Amino acid sequence: MIFGAPVWFWLLAAIATPVAVHLWNRKSGKPQLLGTFRFLPERSFAKAGRIELHEVPLLTLRVLIVLLIVLLLAGLFIPRESEKMETIKIIETSGEYSEVLTDTGILELNIPGRRIDEIGWWRIFEQIEYEYRPDVILAEGGTGLNRFSGKRPGLNAMVEWTGETSPADPDMSSTEPVDFRLTVRENLEDNRKQGFRFTADLWDANYLEETLRENLLAVLHKGEEEFELLEIERESDNADYLGAGPVTGVRISVNLFDDSIKVPNAILYSAVNRVPVLWEDPENNQRLWLNSEPETVLSAWFYSAAAQQLFKMAGASVSADFPELTNRQRYPLERTETMVSGMKEKSSAVTWLFILLLICWAAERSIAPKREM
Amino acid sequence: MTRELPSEIGALLSGAGLSLLARQITDGFLVGLHRGTRQGAGTEFSQYRSYQPGDDIRRVDWKMFARSDRFFVKEAEIETSITIRFFIDASSSMLYEENGITRFDYAALTAASLATLAHRQGDAIALHVVNNQTRTDLEARRGKNQISRFYNHLENIKCSSEWPQDTGWLTECTSRRRELWVICSDMLDGAEMWSSFKEMGEAFGHELQFLQILGEHELNFMPAGVATLQDPETGMERTVRTHSVREQYLENLKKYLDQLKTAVTGRRSRVNLLQMNHPVSESLKILLDRRNRL
Numbered sequence: 222m223i224f225g226a227p228v229w230f231w232l233l234a235a236i237a238t239p240v241a242v243h244l245w246n247r248k249s250g251k252p253q254l255l256g257t258f259r260f261l262p263e264r265s266f267a268k269a270g271r272i273e274l275h276e277v278p279l280l281t282l283r284v285l286i287v288l289l290i291v292l293l294l295a296g297l298f299i300p301r302e303s304e305k306m307e308t309i310k311i312i313e314t315s316g317e318y319s320e321v322l323t324d325t326g327i328l329e330l331n332i333p334g335r336r337i338d339e340i341g342w343w344r345i346f347e348q349i350e351y352e353y354r355p356d357v358i359l360a361e362g363g364t365g366l367n368r369f370s371g372k373r374p375g376l377n378a379m380v381e382w383t384g385e386t387s388p389a390d391p392d393m394s395s396t397e398p399v400d401f402r403l404t405v406r407e408n409l410e411d412n413r414k415q416g417f418r419f420t421a422d423l424w425d426a427n428y429l430e431e432t433l434r435e436n437l438l439a440v441l442h443k444g445e446e447e448f449e450l451l452e453i454e455r456e457s458d459n460a461d462y463l464g465a466g467p468v469t470g471v472r473i474s475v476n477l478f479d480d481s482i483k484v485p486n487a488i489l490y491s492a493v494n495r496v497p498v499l500w501e502d503p504e505n506n507q508r509l510w511l512n513s514e515p516e517t518v519l520s521a522w523f524y525s526a527a528a529q530q531l532f533k534m535a536g537a538s539v540s541a542d543f544p545e546l547t548n549r550q551r552y553p554l555e556r557t558e559t560m561v562s563g564m565k566e567k568s569s570a571v572t573w574l575f576i577l578l579l580i581c582w583a584a585e586r587s588i589a590p591k592r593e594m
Numbered sequence: 595m596t597r598e599l600p601s602e603i604g605a606l607l608s609g610a611g612l613s614l615l616a617r618q619i620t621d622g623f624l625v626g627l628h629r630g631t632r633q634g635a636g637t638e639f640s641q642y643r644s645y646q647p648g649d650d651i652r653r654v655d656w657k658m659f660a661r662s663d664r665f666f667v668k669e670a671e672i673e674t675s676i677t678i679r680f681f682i683d684a685s686s687s688m689l690y691e692e693n694g695i696t697r698f699d700y701a702a703l704t705a706a707s708l709a710t711l712a713h714r715q716g717d718a719i720a721l722h723v724v725n726n727q728t729r730t731d732l733e734a735r736r737g738k739n740q741i742s743r744f745y746n747h748l749e750n751i752k753c754s755s756e757w758p759q760d761t762g763w764l765t766e767c768t769s770r771r772r773e774l775w776v777i778c779s780d781m782l783d784g785a786e787m788w789s790s791f792k793e794m795g796e797a798f799g800h801e802l803q804f805l806q807i808l809g810e811h812e813l814n815f816m817p818a819g820v821a822t823l824q825d826p827e828t829g830m831e832r833t834v835r836t837h838s839v840r841e842q843y844l845e846n847l848k849k850y851l852d853q854l855k856t857a858v859t860g861r862r863s864r865v866n867l868l869q870m871n872h873p874v875s876e877s878l879k880i881l882l883d884r885r886n887r888l
Contacts, residue, residue: 251822252822252823252824252831253816253821253822253823253824254689254690254691254823254824254825254826255690255811255812255816255823255824255825255826256687256688256690256697256780256782256808256809256812256826257780257782257808257812257843257847258823258824258825258826258828258830258832259782259825260843260846260847260850261823261832261834261839261842261843261846262839262842262843262846
């Protein structure tokens, strides 16, 4: 179980209210006259000093109601228990995506070729391993180099190729290491620097802080070449935000349930998968203009993404298929789809919690008047 | 599960007068307490008997003589007129309440219904509302306004104290005529006292009907839970876990009820257990069926 907003757990203290009400009710309970009083046995009287809760079922219901309200506010999320399949077969198809479970118990996934081009085999394998935890993945489809960007992920499943040819190990054919150096303006705020530093680490680049001119945020040195990230004052509107991924090549990855990010959910929802627009200088391809201000709480991610774009531009000038993110570089953005499915699960947990809350409330309302509590 | 209130109890709670309710209840009964005098002498045929010397010649059935050429005397059942004397417990234990009415309310309604029935068939009715501090008496009369006085006496009673333990006062509440005593009480004051009460009544030659009125919670005990209970007469309080004392309580109660039944059941006396959650009319029907006719 994961909680979206565990801060609400302080409300659990409200459980003390029904407990106190029941304790108080017992103390102030009006004695009932009983004409046959003298037939009560002498022993087994409840000890006067002993704390004994009155109407335990009713109290339980009330405590449950408080608990359910707290769980609703805390955003209970129950991760999906995925079904384990022993063998998954992936077949490249020119049609639409489909799933077929064969008589032999093999799940066949037909994935459109354009989708494989877009996300690559490694990511598909990773996703399948996450969802089905198979022992064997059988792959059948084109094995062009562009489909194996980045390092091969550490898979538990054994991958067997039944397609044209087995792929070459991309690590073996990777381009020569490039020497990057990222220089950041030293008078920037810490959270901006933090974002730049994060991206520099991802790309194994040297990180420096120096005095730079006013509108220059950072300079990326690749050998003798320089790539500048500049800041411009410009009105931004919604159109200045582009969708993530395929359009900009960069995603800001934020795990909604990551406790380390202290951000209200509403801001996260609006910010996720939006990337600041980086305007390329039409006369000089080695300049990017940064054209928006992030939410303060997200600025580290924002500048990290901007720097990512800068690195990508610099990399692209080396070779056409350079922007290959390593597994480590890609790590945060791989969580995006998981996060989306997690949100679905969360909403279903909310539905069940809400139904349970209604049932408890109705039960409490039907019992309480009878018990005069 | 809650039991639906008997209709007359509901009416009592909604403020209907005792007299009205008592009349409503008795309207449902065709047969009274015993054979009365309202229809005139000899109206109820019983049997034919051969004429014997000394019989009144006016009692010879001449139509029968015409048919059989023999003399037959037509016999009717002996008609009686007795005094119904009501003793109503006004001790604190009658304040025990269930479903919004007290034991005294239930007892008053039962007594008023029986009194209405008796009054309609011309019997004299008397009333004694008793505890060991005060006693409210209504002398036995047969008059037209007697039933109204009966209702009035019942409506202005405050229960307190206990039922008197000695029975000497009963000598002030009897007559030489044949009487039916109806005692409405919870009868929880000890079997010995009630035994002497019965003996006293029977010694006077009267018939006694004890109506013991108990509540559902008294008979079956409280629902499971923790309850603070108070003795209405002594004011003593106890907090009990009902589930742990129930068994012993029911055993003690049963023992007492058996003892009481043995003590007060006699040739001319009987104890009837009325439950407060049952309609008064139902309880009366059972009572009258048992008693049948005098």
